[in-house]
Amino acid sequence: MRFYLALGPERGPTDRGLGSGTPFGPLAPGASSARTVPLTIPATTPVGTYFVLACADDL
Structure with a gap:
């Protein structure tokens, strides 16, 4: 699982990496x-509105 700071709700090439979490196994449909x-969030990040994205299958 990787986390990104993004300007929009979808992952893009300009998103800034924030870190990663412990991997976990597959989930059944509807499971969480x-x-x-x-x-x-880096102190140098300009003031604004951002999304924090969690990408479970980020390659």
Whole structure:
């Protein structure tokens, strides 16, 4: 699982990586998995509205 700071709701080439979490196995349809992952938004990030994206199958 990788996390990104993005300007929009979909992953794009300009998104900034924020870190990664512990991998987990496959989930059944409709299932969920909860994790706590500390992330830090860099102090140099301009003021604005952002999305934090969690990508489970990021290659």
